[in-house]
Amino acid sequence: MKVLDSKFAQGFCRLCVDGFYQGWHERNGGNLSYRIKDEEIAAVADDLDESGEWKEIGTTVRGLAGEYFMVTGSGKYFRNVEIDPAANVCIIKVDDAGENYKIVWGLVEGGRPTSELPSHLMNLEVCKARDPQIRVVYHCHPTNTIALTFVLPLDGKIFTREIWEMATECPIVFPEGIGMVPWMVPGGREIAVATSEIMKKQDVAIWAHHGMFACGTDFDITFGLMHTVEKAAEILVKVMSMTDRKRQTIEPENFRALNAPFNVNISEDFLYDKKSGIIGEY
Numbered sequence: 001m002k003v004l005d006s007k008f009a010q011g012f013c014r015l016c017v018d019g020f021y022q023g024w025h026e027r028n029g030g031n032l033s034y035r036i037k038d039e040e041i042a043a044v045a046d047d048l049d050e051s052g053e054w055k056e057i058g059t060t061v062r063g064l065a066g067e068y069f070m071v072t073g074s075g076k077y078f079r080n081v082e083i084d085p086a087a088n089v090c091i092i093k094v095d096d097a098g099e100n101y102k103i104v105w106g107l108v109e110g111g112r113p114t115s116e117l118p119s120h121l122m123n124l125e126v127c128k129a130r131d132p133q134i135r136v137v138y139h140c141h142p143t144n145t146i147a148l149t150f151v152l153p154l155d156g157k158i159f160t161r162e163i164w165e166m167a168t169e170c171p172i173v174f175p176e177g178i179g180m181v182p183w184m185v186p187g188g189r190e191i192a193v194a195t196s197e198i199m200k201k202q203d204v205a206i207w208a209h210h211g212m213f214a215c216g217t218d219f220d221i222t223f224g225l226m227h228t229v230e231k232a233a234e235i236l237v238k239v240m241s242m243t244d245r246k247r248q249t250i251e252p253e254n255f256r257a258l259n260a261p262f263n264v265n266i267s268e269d270f271l272y273d274k275k276s277g278i279i280g281e282y
């Protein structure tokens with residue numbers, strides 16, 4: 001089978017298009033990776049070229065040795081993925097040491113995988129260790145979430161609680177909450193380590209003044225998670241544009257009441273008593 005006829009490649013491209021139309025991918029902003037299943041890579045083996053040269057990942061991901069990944073290209077625009085996937089996306093293979101990769105398909109007009117490859121692979125590695133079903137890592141630049149990183153404290157507990165209060169389904173969709181990465185230089189190992197520390201336990205990490213990372217078992221779940229957080233962030237931006245305090249909200253006892261009917265275990269870490277009525281203060 002041709003790569004572009006496969007369901008995984010089509011799901012990958014669809015997420016890129018959907019993300020672009022949400023306004024989350026100005027220019028080359030954002031990147032996407034997918035850990036390909038053994039049977040999926042076997043089905044497209046005839047379309048792969050294994051003769052490429054090994055290049056350094058920039059970090060070590062032993063837990064992903066020998067695996068294949070579909071990833072967006074560095075400097076490529078999500079906007080163009082639909083019209084020419086083979087020029088904007090590639091499939092890479094990771095070597096047995098987990099230190100090098102080679103391109104086996106795509107980027108036909110040249111280029112290299114996303115500059116955030118260390119973050120994607122380190123996240124995929126820790127996610128695989130906690131749940132082997134997690135295969136997608138998605139990074140985008142969603143406006144409202146980024147805006148909040150200028151006004152809320154950069155504290156995962158506070159961010160999670162304020163976002164959760166904006167939509168009842170939030171703690172059901174991401175009961176482990178959101179982790180925060182302070183502003184850091186993007187594209188390297190340091191920010192990858194900080195993000196993967198969060199992804200050991202949580203599905204969402206926000207990069208202050210930059211964007212968001214989400215992981216999931218498939219494209220729908222991962223896109224839906226990103227969409228849910230960003231929608232709640234949009235509501236919070238609107239509320240904060242009207243007032244610095246709420247008249248009423250979803251209270252800790254309301255969140256606790258969701259556990260049994262929705263079969264979730266909402267962490268008490270985020271259900272602290274608020275002493276101040278000001279949004280974003282304890």
Ligand code: 13P
Pocket residue numbers: 028029030031072073074075076113114115116186187
């Ligand atoms: P790439 O074009 O290298 O994927 O970078 C985009 C980006 O969002 C960096 O954080």
Ligand code: ZN
Pocket residue numbers: 029030139140141186210211
């Ligand atoms: Zn980015």
